[in-house]
Amino acid sequence: MRLRYKPKKRRIGEICLQNPPVNSLHSELLTGLADGVKTLEKDGCRAFLLSSAIPGIFSAGLNLLEMHNQERQDLLNYWARVQNMFLTLYGTRLISIACITGAAPAGGCLLSTSCDYRLMLDHPKAVIGLSESLVGLPVPDWMRINFCDVVGRRHTDLGLQMGILFPAQEALRIGLVDELASSPEELRQRALQKLEHFLKVPETEDMTVGGAASxxxxxxxxxxxxxxxxxxxxxxxxxxxxxxxxxxxxxxxxxxxxxxxxxxxxxxxxxxxxxxxxxxxxxxxxxxxxxxxxxxxxxxxxxxxxxxxxxxxxxxxxxxxxxxxxxxxxxxxxxxxxxxxxxxxxxxxxxxxxxxxxxxxxxxxxxxxxxxxxxxxxxxxxxxxxxxxxxxxxxxxxxxxxxxxxxxxxxxxxxxxxxxxxxxxxxxxxxxxxxxxxxxxxxxxxxxxxxxxxxxxxxxxxxxxxxxxxxxxxxxxxxxxxxxxxxxxxxxxxxxxxxxxxxxxxxxxxxxxxxxxxxxxxxxxxxxxxxxxxxxxxxxxxxxxxxxxxxxxxxxxxxxxxxxxxxxxxxxxxxxxxxxxxxxxxxxxxxxxxxxxxxxxxxxxxxxxxxxxxxxxxxxxxxxxxxxxxxxxxxxxxxxxxxxxxxxxxxxxxxxxxxxxxxxxxxxxxxxxxxxxxxxxxxxxxxxxxxxxxxxxxxxxxxxxxxxxxxxxxxxxxxxxxxxxxxxxxxxxxxxxxxx
Ligand SMILES: [Fe+2]
Incomplete structure (x- = not known):
């Protein structure tokens, strides 16, 4: 996993997933991702891109090898890392944009919906959704709620029941992603433009009830x-x-x-x-x-x-x-x-x-x-x-x-x-x-x-x-x-x-x-x-x-x-x-x-x-x-x-x-x-x-x-x-x- 900053002002960072072959979320990557967000926070960044270094893949999701035939304590430890990663990514005060340049099933979809904004490559390989039901796994409530926050209840019910992986155009239609791009280069450029747009909003805590001081x-x-x-x-x-x-x-x-x-x-x-x-x-x-x-x-x-x-x-x-x-x-x-x-x-x-x-x-x-x-x-x-x-x-x-x-x-x-x-x-x-x-x-x-x-x-x-x-x-x-x-x-x-x-x-x-x-x-x-x-x-x-x-x-x-x-x-x-x-x-x-x-x-x-x-x-x-x-x-x-x-x-x-x-x-x-x-x-x-x-x-x-x-x-x-x-x-x- 790489962590980098925009050279000029260091206000924009990037967390780039690099875990071949499919960026599966093994323990090291989960911990690294959570630590990466905290490092960007500590270093004074205000925003970051979440991207993948692997063509055609954003993230294949949870690492099933760490979930199958494991001792109870090992399984609990792994699940704690998954939840900690989510809480850190979702809870960060930094603006985050997911650059979905490939397939984002299951945990890959969770990463995306935990960000503030999503751009997706309009390509046949790029699909996104909570597909756990296809392999007989239940989707935990907190993951379902996170998905529902983005697409609403009806698309959540259907998407989770059927384990639908939405192609890019369909994902755009139901609001699961916010924009499509025709090439990785265009996607990146538009993601950076969007971040700049976000950054023009004054950094005040009094803009909404949610953002206001308590x-x-x-x-x-x-x-x-x-x-x-x-x-x-x-x-x-x-x-x-x-x-x-x-x-x-x-x-x-x-x-x-x-x-x-x-x-x-x-x-x-x-x-x-x-x-x-x-x-x-x-x-x-x-x-x-x-x-x-x-x-x-x-x-x-x-x-x-x-x-x-x-x-x-x-x-x-x-x-x-x-x-x-x-x-x-x-x-x-x-x-x-x-x-x-x-x-x-x-x-x-x-x-x-x-x-x-x-x-x-x-x-x-x-x-x-x-x-x-x-x-x-x-x-x-x-x-x-x-x-x-x-x-x-x-x-x-x-x-x-x-x-x-x-x-x-x-x-x-x-x-x-x-x-x-x-x-x-x-x-x-x-x-x-x-x-x-x-x-x-x-x-x-x-x-x-x-x-x-x-x-x-x-x-x-x-x-x-x-x-x-x-x-x-x-x-x-x-x-x-x-x-x-x-x-x-x-x-x-x-x-x-x-x-x-x-x-x-x-x-x-x-x-x-x-x-x-x-x-x-x-x-x-x-x-x-x-x-x-x-x-x-x-x-x-x-x-x-x-x-x-x-x-x-x-x-x-x-x-x-x-x-x-x-x-x-x-x-x-x-x-x-x-x-x-x-x-x-x-x-x-x-x-x-x-x-x-x-x-x-x-x-x-x-x-x-x-x-x-x-x-x-x-x-x-x-x-x-x-x-x-x-x-x-x-x-x-x-x-x-x-x-x-x-x-x-x-x-x-x-x-x-x-x-x-x-x-x-x-x-x-x-x-x-x-x-x-x-x-x-x-x-x-x-x-x-x-x-x-x-x-x-x-x-x-x-x-x-x-x-x-x-x-x-x-x-x-x-x-x-x-x-x-x-x-x-x-x-x-x-x-x-x-x-x-
Ligand atoms: Fe009370």
Whole structure:
């Protein structure tokens, strides 16, 4: 393999594949190709050609000799090199053009579609496509999605099913290549011209939501405590009346200090008050005046240690001081943060800001002031709880949280009955789930609920307790104690809502991580679980949310598909391991019995391939725990994790429609049911928007949930930077029970 640069300015490089006879992608070439891209990046190149030195051949694809009759570990190593090559080529910030001067089947096609632009020689030998099915090999999802990103779904379905190798003219017609050339010389010349054309585009990061610096890093310099009347365009539905509350980490720096992690900033609660009948919207926000906020503000710096940031208290302590502090942690006297920056939710008629510790803050619903701190660990046997509780129609609130107080550490399911007075201070344990690894509890962020079960995912993303208690001595943040055990797979557990007992079947799956459940429901002896998953990437999901990474514009390589798992409630055990235990009609998610009485579940991907990462899911909450059809989510774009559009997904058919405005980045889409509605998607989607280039502008967008068409927008221009929010809810003015 050769690597060269254009002599004059060294801005254009070239990676030329030279592995006779057919440029098959053996290990050395895969590694060399990935290293080549990194070298060009390091050397300050802005663009490169990917070409072949072998006439009539671009690349014949994967090296089958390294895939056939190999030891498992050797095969795993080879496959890791294939994926690493793809992540590097696809994820590079350099502009890349594939010069396809010959056949590009299978992996050769992958190389081409991983580039930004493709030129192909118009010659009978030059063909391109994912032809794996012709030799009986499956095409992995990520390879299929990459292909689909270029040619669309129909050509992907047909092309992969038939293993079609498209001749040049046909490849041009379906958009698999962008241009044809009649000779290698002409192809090269036009490729260089195209690169020059690309290079004339100014090298700015603010041109699109995807290319912009991460909006998650915006620092709110001050609050907007006086409501501002919004400018309305379009028509607000007259029946829309209530408050959209949003919560997020907003204060990212204090004095000379800056928080290191997305989850660390100090909380800011936002409110859009909407009066559709009068056609009025006001906007205001307020920093949550938590103990942590007050301590940091009084010191004029980051005083308190948080998830990924060490506070000055710990940084500046002597070794003895850190030892004593660690001792207090071990005795359970460590004060959990009360910086409730993740979500808001109602307990009865009271609105609370929540995070993932035991502390929640009751809010004044008018001016958003912090009124009372409640420590859930003093109410019920949990040491922390998620910021994603569920609320029953009668107002009973359910949550899950870790407990370290019993004989063995566990996860407790807790209920706050609607009759509690106040609701948030009257909880009880209604179920218990043992940890997979007692000294390494799995991290969890949300859970599912059906008519009869709580659904809990035990992911191999674990908190190493032993390491946790020594972090202060080492002057390291909590994030250092969280690690991925990617080889261990992910478990799904069910807890009976009536008895609190764990379902006898353990459901296992290949490793995925997850923050957000979409929905779960029961159907004909199965529990269907829909989750926004995150697949293991080249950096851990916690590292991907570190400020250092989010500032780098470097892809994490973490894909986030929406997955459906189908869990058979009474699996047969006297059948062969190949027997699919899922018997729902037309369902392609499968489950198989395992000798240890567990069930191995293979999910179905719900999102269309063109939306590689969907998250922050919401549904019509009337359908929470019940069979449903529509999920509303954000589509995130690679690198810095910016939400780029709102997507409505039909989870039954896979059809989707979206709302998109390139000048704005949207929040999580909140569904609001139209009064008297009988169909699931009859209602509105509300989302807050941040302007891409003017950080003091924010807006509320109101969409028709059926079509995702925009009905109205309420925009305000403030004198403060508005930071991005995570989660929230709409409280309908006329309703007594506010759910999600
Ligand atoms: Fe969340």
């Amino acid at each position: 909006f998650w890093l915006r620092h709110a310099d001050k609050a907007v405590t006086t409501p501002i009347r919004a400018k309305i365009t379009g028509q607000l539905p007259s029946w829309l009346h209530g408050n959209l509350y949003r919560n997020g980490a907003a204060v990212k720096e204090i004095g000379p200090d800056r928080f290191n992690h997305l989850f660390d900033g100090l909380a800011c609660v936002h409110k859009f008050n909407i009066d559709g009948a009068r056609g009025q919207v006001t906007y205001q926000n307020r920093f949550l005046e938590s103990d942590e906020y007050r301590a940091d503000m009084a010191a004029g710096r980051i005083e308190v240690s948080t998830f990924g940031t060490l506070g000055r208290q710990d940084l500046c302590r002597s070794l003895f001081g850190r030892l004593m502090s660690t001792f207090r942690d071990l005795r359970g006297r460590r004060s959990a943060t009360d910086n409730c920056s993740v979500n808001v939710g109602y307990f009865g008629t009271e609105l609370y800001a929540m995070t993932e510790t035991s502390k929640i803050w009751r809010l004044n619903q008018e001016d958003l002031g912090a009124e009372k701190q409640v420590d859930l660990s003093k109410v019920v046997a949990v040491n922390q709880a998620t910021a994603h509780p569920h609320v029953d129609p009668d107002g009973a609130v359910y949550n899950v949280g870790s407990s370290f107080t019993g004989r063995t550490p566990s996860v407790n399911v807790i209920q706050f009955p609607a009759s509690g007075s106040p609701v948030a201070e009257t909880g009880r344990v209604v179920g218990t789930i043992p940890h997979r690894w007692p000294m390494e509890p799995s991290y969890f962020h949300s859970f599912g609920i059906t008519e009869n079960y709580f659904v809990f995912v035990q992911q191999p993303l674990v908190i190493q307790v032993k390491k946790l208690v020594t972090l202060k001595l080492m002057k390291r943040p909590v994030t250092d104690a969280i690690t991925e055990k990617a080889a261990e797979g992910t478990w799904i557990r069910l807890v009976d809502r009536r008895t609190g007992e764990l379902h006898q079947t353990l459901f296992k799956a290949d490793t995925f991580y997850a923050f957000h459940h979409v929905n779960a429901y029961e159907e004909d002896g199965h529990v269907v679980v829909d989750i926004c998953a995150q697949l293991p990437g080249k950096c851990s999901i916690m590292d991907a949310a570190a400020v250092k990474h989010m500032s780098s514009n470097e892809s994490s390589g973490v894909d986030g598909p929406m997955l459906r798992f189908v869990l058979p409630l009474e699996p047969k055990s006297d059948v062969s391991p190949e027997t699919n235990l899922v018997s729902l009609p037309d369902e392609t998610a499968t489950a198989y019995p395992r000798p240890d009485q567990s069930v191995y579940c293979v999910p179905r991907t719900l999102n269309p391939p063109e939306y590689r990462t969907l998250d922050l899911p919401r549904i019509n909450y009337e359908y929470n725990g019940h069979k449903y059809r529509y999920a509303y989510t954000c589509r995130f774009v690679r690198a810095v994790g910016n939400s780029e559009r709102l997507v409505k997904l039909d989870v039954q058919t896979g059809a989707s429609c979206c709302w998109h405005d390139p000048s704005w980045t949207p929040s999580e889409p909140v569904f609001v049911r139209q009064p008297g509605a009988t169909s699931e998607d009859s209602g509105l989607i509300l989302a807050s928007l941040l302007h891409v280039s003017e950080p003091r502008r924010t807006a509320l967008v109101v969409l028709n949930a059926e079509t995702m068409g925009e009905l109205a927008r309420a925009e305000v221009e403030t004198d403060a930077v508005i930071a991005k929010d995570f989660h929230g809810l709409f409280a309908v003015a006329s309703e007594a029970v506010h759910r999600f």
